Amino acid sequence: MKSFKTAIRINLFAIVCILFYTIHAGAAIEGISGTNFNLTAKNGEISTPDGGNYLFWGFANGNGLVQYPGPTMIVNQGQTITVTLNNNITVTQGARPNVSIVFPGFNVTAVGGVDGILTKEAVPSGTVTYSFKAENPGTYTYYSGTDSGLQIEMGLVGTLIVRPAMGSGYAYNHADTAFDREFLFFLSEMDPRVHEMVETFGPDLVDTTDYLANYRPVVWFMNGRAAPDTMAENDVAWLPHQPYNCFPRMHPGEKLLMRVVGGGRDIHPLHHHGNHAKVIAREGRMLSSGPGAGPDYGYGVFTIQSQPGSTVDAIFTWTGKGIGWDIYGDADSHTCTPGPDGLDPVSFEDCSDHGKPIPVTLPGQAEVAFGGFYSGSPFLGGVDALPPGEGGLNPNGGFSFMWHSHTEKEMVNYDIFPGGMLTMIIIEASTVTID
């Protein structure tokens, strides 16, 4: 097939695009491990691609940089977990706030601090220690239980993952929850009026407004970043307080575990183009008919409703099944050996489509508008000539699908499209290495 051998037409713009959006997804979710965690609540600034900069309050791992969302804590089933919270939040005016953490779904013992309405709180410059047993695997969330209406908005939120006893390649203790890659989808939003008020006049003045009751977010995030920053690398230097990207990549036939967390206060319909996903669990509990049955009550959706404070685990797969044309292009360039399901066990081509041409006449280059994710070739793994300056965001010629909030107004950065709660998944050919 010509597409595997045609040279990519390189130019400076494409090189810059590739450098900025280097494909670097990773098979496991980035986070911190252990049984004893030290989280510091403190101030920081996040940035959005429209040039916005907002004060936030977040959690840092010990003396590290404060981040939004807070560090993803990854622990193992059966462990007793201790989280010590240090309160270093400062304000320009008024009293410094207490801060706390609640862990929905866990029976938590809190020691130290002062009594709050939901749990014990760390006073300014004080600490409080929470401990609980991670009895059940799954995806969970943590957030401030102090003035939650304000402090969750300010960014005191995060994810907790409990790995099952069966091993880190499973979501729960059942073979049907096995996955090849996992990705976090921590969905949240911000109303900058609140952050600007806190930064300039201090948090107490927020009470005199209706910003929290008459809530109007204009920026939206996946894992703390707004598109297109969702697709940059993890830990990119120019987003020091937003270390997590949200950029799934996979090979055909793999199982991708989506850990979807409602991190803000709004409901978001996560619409994952490309295929249905099977919802296997909610709030850390498999949808199951009984012990040992696994997620047999799981169901397929093409939109996952993410509710605030709630979590959903779903498994997404993609193959060439039923596409109707040879996804790898010219039949002479590759073979297809069908397994019991009719798919090649390596390339996951649908062998009944082997050699079938794409069923349309491909328009000429003078007749199309190019997107950054077009590789020049419609075939999986294919790359072909592009006019100067076009493409560049998909150097391996994968199939890209938009994964986004289907509340369409959330795909913007303060009214600028594209932005917000949006990313792309790239299905890479099986020959492409994904880190």
Add this chain to the structure above:
Amino acid sequence: MGTKILRRIKTTVLLFTGLLVGAVSAHAVNLAAVEARWTPPDSAAPITMWGFIADPGSCPGSPVSWDLGPQQIGTAGGALTINLRNCLNEDVSLVIPGLNATLSPVINPSDTLGRSRATSFAKVATANGGTASYTWTNLKSGTFIYQSGANPAKQVQMGLYGAVVIGPAPADVAGEVMVFYSEIDPALHSPPVAATPLTYKPKYYLINGEAYSPSQAVSVVSQNTSQSNILIRFCNAGLMSHMPVIQGEYMTVLAEDGNPLPFERQQYSVHLSPGKTYEAAWRPQKSGKYAIYDRRLSLTSDGAVGGGLLTYIDVRFPWPMFVPAMSKGGHN
């Protein structure tokens, strides 16, 4: 617990229905729709409300103190009749989404733009003293909301709503609590106008008709030590969605809108869209106060934090006891 609860519900309902053959339980209640006043916790001026009260026999001469409409009850398979006296200055009706009734909608054949529109989902009790009788038959067990079906965009948010509990409750249940959410946007109350998506901005959030106070709690006493499930009935008569979270616990969600779920779900929250009801069973391990708060963060009162949709379930066992540790739910 778990699937046993659902099996027992079905068994209990079947037994109960068998007993009712030839003797259907019918139940009649007299209500009045009246003008009322509600005083916000921040001592701002009292807000004009409309509410349902037990019919005093004639229309009150002055506004009453507002509360949720009296809770209505019934029995699965039976009937419920509500006789409504309308003391307001516009037509009112009654609907209970999810319960069976024959409705006679009132149609205005030509509004100001010449359109034919329904002005009430059900027949009306006419303004200023009119009466009407509403009957629901073949009642389904569960939790429901009764509310005005006339000009609902205006009348429901004015306060014309209450809860309906149709028994029997699941057999393992030793105590019940009601968590009924509603909202008040004072700007739409004087004069009463319809809420619209752009204008509706609630300032006050109520649980069981009460604004938040630090001592607010919903009490339940669990009497029977071997059957110590608490049934939580959730209702949302507001116009915004809410997500009650029970602190540190899991619930077994049993039913939505009065429909039993096909399989048990272990969750720590439920999604209450407007008009939604849920029932969930929960077995507290020890007595004490368990927080339930809205993760949609309607946790303000007139803008100020420290209010809104937060309450506690105050569980009291009659004596110190050991509750056998049960699975925190679900299957891992």
